Amino acid sequence: MASEAEIILPIGTQKHDPAWKHCLMIRSGGRTKLKCMYCMKLFLGGGIHRIKEHLARHKGNASCCPRVPPEVQVAMQQSLDGAGVRKKKKHKLSEEVKKVSLSSNQGEGGPVDAGLQMMPLPEMLHDIPPLQVEVREEGMPKDRGRKKRARYTSPPPPPSPAPLQPLPTALQVGVPIKSYSGAAVDKDHVAMAIGRFLYEAGVPLDAVNSVYFQPMLDAIAAAGPGLEMFSYHDFRGWILKRLTEEVNYKLLHLKGMWGRTGCSILADEWTTDTGKTLINFLVYCPEATMFLKSVDASYIVTSADTLYELLKHVVEEVGATNVVQVITNNTENHAVAGKRLTETFPTLFWTPCASQCIDAMLEDIGKLEAISEIIENAKTVSGFIYNHVIVLNMMRKYTNGKDLIIHSDTRAAMNFVTLKNMTCLKEDLRAMVSSEEWMECPYSNKPGGIAMADLIGSLPFWSSCAAIVRITEPLVRVLKLVESNKRPAMGYIYVAMHQAKQAIKKELVKKSDYIPYWDIIDWRWDRQLPRPLHAAGFFLNPQFFYTIQGEVSNEVSSGMLDCIERLVPETKVQDKIQKELSLYKSAAGDFGRKMAVRARHTSLPAEWWSTYGGGCPNLMRLAVHILSQTCSTRGCERIHIPFEHIHKQKMNYLEHQRLCDLIFVRYNLRLQQRQLLKTKRFDPISIDNIDTVDDWVVEKCELLSGADEDPNWMALDPPLASRVISENSDDIEVEAFIAGLDNEVIQGAGQDAEDDDEIKEEDESHDRTSFT
Missing domain, CATH: 3.30.420 (Nucleotidyltransferase; domain 5)
Incomplete structure (x- = not known):
C-alpha cells in the first residue's frame, strides 16, 4: 500500500506504450516514480522500459514480477521483441543514410542510387509516421512544399456538406468524424455524433452535466485522428482497475x-x-x-x-x-x-440526522390546512404554465429566462423554495397575464388559463405566499447549512435552530399563532437523546462564545463537559483541558491577539483554533475534532x-x-x-427530476385545456444556458444567514432565553393554521 505522502498522478493520453496500462505513476518525496500494479514494486528509475522488462519477467535490468498474469507477461514480451526489431531496422536505415552521405560527391548512377535501390521503399518508411495533407480550398494559393509531401499520402477526402444539409454518408452510418486537415469539424456534426451515441446506448442525458464530460472531449480532441477505440473489456478491465x-x-x-x-x-x-x-x-x-x-x-x-x-x-x-x-x-x-x-x-x-429532522419539520408545516391550500394554488399556476408551450415560452420571456421551480433534494423543501421563487417573480407574472399577448392567447379563455390568471392577480394569494415564505425560510436556510459542503455545520447548528424559532416568533408575534410551529420544531428536534456535540460546537465557536455576556446556559456547559469526558478518555488530558478552558474563556494569550479577534468572524472555527490555539494544544485538538464534523447523513x-x-x-x-x-x-x-x-443545468419538466417536481409540473385534471390544441415540445424554447443553478448560491445564502445572526439571537441561544416554552396558555386548542 502507498504511504500517506504518495499521490497518484494521471497518465497522459500521449503515453501509448502498452506497459502504461499495468503500472501507476505516483509522486513521493518530490520525485515521480512508477509502481507495478500487480506486486506494487516501486521503480525509482529506468522509465517504462524497465517496467516492461519487469512484467515480461525479463531477467537483467529489472526484477521479475511474481504476480503478473500470464497473458500480460506474453504481451510485454511481444512488445519487447517488436521494439528490438524496430531498433534493428532503424539502425539499418541509419547505416544506409550514412553510406549515402559518404557517397554524396559521386556522379549520377553511382553508388548513391545503388544504395537506395538496395532498400525497398515500404521498409524504408516502416518507422516513419504517415504524413497528413492540408486540404486546400479553391482560390487559395498553391503551396509547393505541401504539394510535394502529398506524393506519400492518399488523396484527401471530399469536404463535408454545410450544416443542416443532408448528412454525409459517414455520418449517416455512424462512422466517427475525422479531421484529416487539422481544421475544426463543424460543431453541429460533433453534436449529432455525440447525440447518436447517447441515444443509442441509453446513456442518461444528465451525464453531460458531469464535470468530467468536457475533460473527456478535450482528451479525445487532443489525441487527434486515428485514436484507437477502447474496447468493452478495456472498460470492464484495466480502466476500471x-x-x-x-x-x-x-x-x-x-x-x-x-x-x-x-x-x-x-x-x-x-x-x-x-x-x-x-x-x-x-x-x-x-x-x-x-x-x-x-x-x-x-x-x-x-x-x-x-x-x-x-x-x-x-x-x-x-x-x-x-x-x-x-x-x-x-x-x-x-x-x-x-x-x-x-x-x-x-x-x-x-x-x-439533522437534515432529516428539519425536512420532517417542513413536511409537517406543509400539511397545515391553510399552508397546504396556498401550496396547492401555487401548483395550479405552475402546472398550467409548464404544460402549454405557448404559455411557458411567454412566462420565460417575461421572467427573462427564469423558471418558477427551483431544484431541491426533497419534496418538502421544494414546496417552500419554489414558493419563495414564485413570490420573487410575482410582478413578472402579473405583467404577463395583464399583457395584450396573453389576452390574444387561445388559453386565456380556457378554464385552466382563467384559474391561473385569477390566482396571479389575487393580492390575498400573494400576501399569503409571502407570509409562508417568511415563516419557513429560516428552516430552509438551516437545512442548507447542515448540507453545506463549505462549512462543517457542527459549530452553527445549535444557534441556527434557535434563530429559526425566534424568526417565526418575530413574524407571527401572537403566541397562539407561533406556538403551533414551535411545537412542530420541538417535537421533531427534542424527542431524541440530547445532542452534546451541538452544544459543544456552539461553545467552541469563537464567533458565538465571545458574544455572550455572562455565564452560558447549563445545557451548553453540560454538553461541553460531556464531550470532554467522552472524546478524551485519559483523565490527565481531561484535567489539562479544564485548565486550558480558562485561557479560552478569558481570551488570554494568542486568543486575545487583534488578528484572532478579527478572525472570529471571518475564519472557519476549526481553522481559527488551528491558527491561534497553539497555547492550549489539548483543547485545540478537541475543538478541531468537534468543529470539523457534519450534522447530516445525506x-x-x-x-x-x-x-x-x-x-x-x-x-x-x-x-x-x-x-x-x-x-x-x-x-x-x-x-x-x-x-x-x-x-x-436544471429543467423542471425533465424526467430526471420527476421524483421531486412531478406535482409542480402536472396540470390538474379538472383544468385540462386540451393537449390536441397545443404545439408539440419541439416548439418549446429551452431554458437559457445562462439560467443554471449555481451550487455556490446555497453557500452564499448560508453565509448571509450566518452573517445575519445578531448578538441578541446569539445571547439568547447561549443563555437559553426561550422562556416561552415554560409558559403554556390555558387554552390548549392552538390555531395551527394561522400564519398571517
Whole structure:
C-alpha cells in the first residue's frame, strides 16, 4: 500500500506504450516514480522500459514480477521483441543514410542510387509516421512544399456538406468524424455524433452535466485522428482497475486526515423502488466525503440488535479512535442501537440526522390546512404554465429566462423554495397575464388559463405566499447549512435552530399563532437523546462564545463537559483541558491577539483554533475534532447507480466483485463532482427530476385545456444556458444567514432565553393554521 505522502498522478493520453496500462505513476518525496500494479514494486528509475522488462519477467535490468498474469507477461514480451526489431531496422536505415552521405560527391548512377535501390521503399518508411495533407480550398494559393509531401499520402477526402444539409454518408452510418486537415469539424456534426451515441446506448442525458464530460472531449480532441477505440473489456478491465486503485489511494490519503480532524460515519438509509431498505455507509471529514459500501438492511433495521451489530462492524472497519460520531436515522430502533454503540465504544457519539429532522419539520408545516391550500394554488399556476408551450415560452420571456421551480433534494423543501421563487417573480407574472399577448392567447379563455390568471392577480394569494415564505425560510436556510459542503455545520447548528424559532416568533408575534410551529420544531428536534456535540460546537465557536455576556446556559456547559469526558478518555488530558478552558474563556494569550479577534468572524472555527490555539494544544485538538464534523447523513444523488444489483443473491462471484468496485468508483466520483460542480443545468419538466417536481409540473385534471390544441415540445424554447443553478448560491445564502445572526439571537441561544416554552396558555386548542 502507498504511504500517506504518495499521490497518484494521471497518465497522459500521449503515453501509448502498452506497459502504461499495468503500472501507476505516483509522486513521493518530490520525485515521480512508477509502481507495478500487480506486486506494487516501486521503480525509482529506468522509465517504462524497465517496467516492461519487469512484467515480461525479463531477467537483467529489472526484477521479475511474481504476480503478473500470464497473458500480460506474453504481451510485454511481444512488445519487447517488436521494439528490438524496430531498433534493428532503424539502425539499418541509419547505416544506409550514412553510406549515402559518404557517397554524396559521386556522379549520377553511382553508388548513391545503388544504395537506395538496395532498400525497398515500404521498409524504408516502416518507422516513419504517415504524413497528413492540408486540404486546400479553391482560390487559395498553391503551396509547393505541401504539394510535394502529398506524393506519400492518399488523396484527401471530399469536404463535408454545410450544416443542416443532408448528412454525409459517414455520418449517416455512424462512422466517427475525422479531421484529416487539422481544421475544426463543424460543431453541429460533433453534436449529432455525440447525440447518436447517447441515444443509442441509453446513456442518461444528465451525464453531460458531469464535470468530467468536457475533460473527456478535450482528451479525445487532443489525441487527434486515428485514436484507437477502447474496447468493452478495456472498460470492464484495466480502466476500471486503475480507477479503483486511484479512488483507493484517495481513501488512503483521507485516512490520515481522519486521525487529525476526526471523522463522522454517515449511514444514509433509503428505500428502493422495489421496497428494499439499503444503507450507504460514507465517512465524512472536512476535506472530502468518501463512500465505503452499500448494505441491504431490509431485515436489519427492523431489529435494534442486528442494527447495532452492523454499525459496530463499520466503526471497527473505519477505526474507533478516528470516529467522533455515527449519524443515522432517528427512529426508535436507531436510537436504541446508537445507545448500545456508545456503550461499546465510549469515545464516540450517536447523533440523529439533522437534515432529516428539519425536512420532517417542513413536511409537517406543509400539511397545515391553510399552508397546504396556498401550496396547492401555487401548483395550479405552475402546472398550467409548464404544460402549454405557448404559455411557458411567454412566462420565460417575461421572467427573462427564469423558471418558477427551483431544484431541491426533497419534496418538502421544494414546496417552500419554489414558493419563495414564485413570490420573487410575482410582478413578472402579473405583467404577463395583464399583457395584450396573453389576452390574444387561445388559453386565456380556457378554464385552466382563467384559474391561473385569477390566482396571479389575487393580492390575498400573494400576501399569503409571502407570509409562508417568511415563516419557513429560516428552516430552509438551516437545512442548507447542515448540507453545506463549505462549512462543517457542527459549530452553527445549535444557534441556527434557535434563530429559526425566534424568526417565526418575530413574524407571527401572537403566541397562539407561533406556538403551533414551535411545537412542530420541538417535537421533531427534542424527542431524541440530547445532542452534546451541538452544544459543544456552539461553545467552541469563537464567533458565538465571545458574544455572550455572562455565564452560558447549563445545557451548553453540560454538553461541553460531556464531550470532554467522552472524546478524551485519559483523565490527565481531561484535567489539562479544564485548565486550558480558562485561557479560552478569558481570551488570554494568542486568543486575545487583534488578528484572532478579527478572525472570529471571518475564519472557519476549526481553522481559527488551528491558527491561534497553539497555547492550549489539548483543547485545540478537541475543538478541531468537534468543529470539523457534519450534522447530516445525506450523500449525493443515487440515480443511475445500480445499488440493488450488488444485493442480488444469484450472481457470479467474480462479477459481483467487479460490480462492487464499479459502484465504489462511480459513487465516489459523484461525491468528488459535488465538490467541483459550480453550476448545474436544471429543467423542471425533465424526467430526471420527476421524483421531486412531478406535482409542480402536472396540470390538474379538472383544468385540462386540451393537449390536441397545443404545439408539440419541439416548439418549446429551452431554458437559457445562462439560467443554471449555481451550487455556490446555497453557500452564499448560508453565509448571509450566518452573517445575519445578531448578538441578541446569539445571547439568547447561549443563555437559553426561550422562556416561552415554560409558559403554556390555558387554552390548549392552538390555531395551527394561522400564519398571517
